Amino acid sequence: MKLYGYWRSSAAYRVRIALNLKQLSAEHISVHLVNNGGEQHSQAYHQLNPQHLVPTLVDNGANGELNLSQSLAIIEYLEEKYPQTPLLPSNIEHRAIVRGMAQAIACEIHPLDNLRVLQYLVNEMGVSDTDKMRWYHHWIVLGFTALEEQLSQHSGIFCFGDTPTLADICLVPQVYNAKRFNVPLDNFPNIVRIAQTCDQLAAFANAAPEQQHDAS
Amino acid sequence: MKLYGYWRSSAAYRVRIALNLKQLSAEHISVHLVNNGGEQHSQAYHQLNPQHLVPTLVDNGANGELNLSQSLAIIEYLEEKYPQTPLLPSNIEHRAIVRGMAQAIACEIHPLDNLRVLQYLVNEMGVSDTDKMRWYHHWIVLGFTALEEQLSQHSGIFCFGDTPTLADICLVPQVYNAKRFNVPLDNFPNIVRIAQTCDQLAAFANAAPEQQHDAS
Numbered sequence: 001m002k003l004y005g006y007w008r009s010s011a012a013y014r015v016r017i018a019l020n021l022k023q024l025s026a027e028h029i030s031v032h033l034v035n036n037g038g039e040q041h042s043q044a045y046h047q048l049n050p051q052h053l054v055p056t057l058v059d060n061g062a063n064g065e066l067n068l069s070q071s072l073a074i075i076e077y078l079e080e081k082y083p084q085t086p087l088l089p090s091n092i093e094h095r096a097i098v099r100g101m102a103q104a105i106a107c108e109i110h111p112l113d114n115l116r117v118l119q120y121l122v123n124e125m126g127v128s129d130t131d132k133m134r135w136y137h138h139w140i141v142l143g144f145t146a147l148e149e150q151l152s153q154h155s156g157i158f159c160f161g162d163t164p165t166l167a168d169i170c171l172v173p174q175v176y177n178a179k180r181f182n183v184p185l186d187n188f189p190n191i192v193r194i195a196q197t198c199d200q201l202a203a204f205a206n207a208a209p210e211q212q213h214d215a216s
Numbered sequence: 217m218k219l220y221g222y223w224r225s226s227a228a229y230r231v232r233i234a235l236n237l238k239q240l241s242a243e244h245i246s247v248h249l250v251n252n253g254g255e256q257h258s259q260a261y262h263q264l265n266p267q268h269l270v271p272t273l274v275d276n277g278a279n280g281e282l283n284l285s286q287s288l289a290i291i292e293y294l295e296e297k298y299p300q301t302p303l304l305p306s307n308i309e310h311r312a313i314v315r316g317m318a319q320a321i322a323c324e325i326h327p328l329d330n331l332r333v334l335q336y337l338v339n340e341m342g343v344s345d346t347d348k349m350r351w352y353h354h355w356i357v358l359g360f361t362a363l364e365e366q367l368s369q370h371s372g373i374f375c376f377g378d379t380p381t382l383a384d385i386c387l388v389p390q391v392y393n394a395k396r397f398n399v400p401l402d403n404f405p406n407i408v409r410i411a412q413t414c415d416q417l418a419a420f421a422n423a424a425p426e427q428q429h430d431a432s
Contacts, residue, residue, distance in 0.1 A: 050361075050362040050365040050366060051320060051324065051359075051362040052362070053324070061309050062307075062309060066309055066312075068312050068313070068316055069316045069320070070315065070316040070319035070320060070323065072315070072319055072323070073312050073315035073316040073318075073319050074312070074316075076311070076312065076315055077308060077309075077311070077312035077315075080308045080311065080312075081308055091278075092293060092296045092297055093277050093278060093282055093293075095292070095293070095296065096282075096284050096289050096290070096292065096293035096296075097284070099286065099288070099289035099292055099293075100284055100285045100286040100289040100290075102289075103286035103288055103289050104267055104285070104286060106323055107286065107288070107322055107323050107326075107327055108267065108269070108327060110323075111323055111324060111327035111328060112327060112328065112333065117328065120351075120354070124350075124354075125341075125343060125347055125351065127341060131341055134340075135336075135341065138336070138340075143267075145266075146266040146267040146268070149266040150266060
């Protein structure tokens, strides 16, 4: 497998954690999201991913090369193809709760705070840097406030029970980003506790942005 | 089952389509997203869904009432609990492609254009109505441009092959919203064709906003 990603991309970070938890290896290919006007917009990358987003997972498919986009779809693919070290509980109700927590991050926080959106706010909407950061903090605090409440109900050592799941895979990159932009996390004790627990596992630690070959 | 939703919510619309395709009935309870400062912020709804978002699906769980949030998590739950009329292909590679297309809408377009984001742009960022609509169109056109290319590769009568899937369930509400806000769709022939095909099916037509009891 080949994973096209970028060290600071939250979505690529998620897939790196999933690969590590399942002890799957992939060649990591860097798509620099800033240099050269953003390499994700290149003709070569467009052939792999018309969304111009990272990550893309390339695997050998039944009919030749299979290019997969969208991090949660990629992780569900890995879960179905390589069921060892499951990333979702076996119980249908529990699976729904875990997917719900993962999507509370992946559909409600991250899409609003990713690079292209922040760039659009500044370059196209004329938003000041101060207002950009206010926007950034707002969506993380709003999302984390709801998630913290869900975690007080469902968490064990991890977001759901005592093994890492898709929810932890989404949580850790979002906490990394929150810290990077100095979002105060004092009101989110479960979130902070779980992210710290995860970061002590090699699967999470080795997936961290600074550990990637393209980190700068 | 009870579905807490709102006639114009794209996310609730998705779950209504899924229920109809699977011929499952649910009591539909309206949470008015505008009146009374937004009923999704009420204390009573907070107990069901701390994210203050619709939809919430309430089902009888193994340990009492089960409250599920996030439309794609809810639909995957319905898919696993009620496998008749599958909404995902059986082939693992095909499932990944369908989930990827669904998430290209649910994670890249809709989160940027939903009500609370538009309200924040105007009320908190001081963005003009003109710029708000420019923002709205931008993310739909960007997302649809990539999706149209994926559809030219994967679509049959529907987004993937010749039966409706999770991708169509996400596409139709997004097209409904694009039309509502006059986004030109001339460059997206596959998207327009597939949405028209879907709208001719009772499962989609009966889920449309104007058919709901709380439509006004």
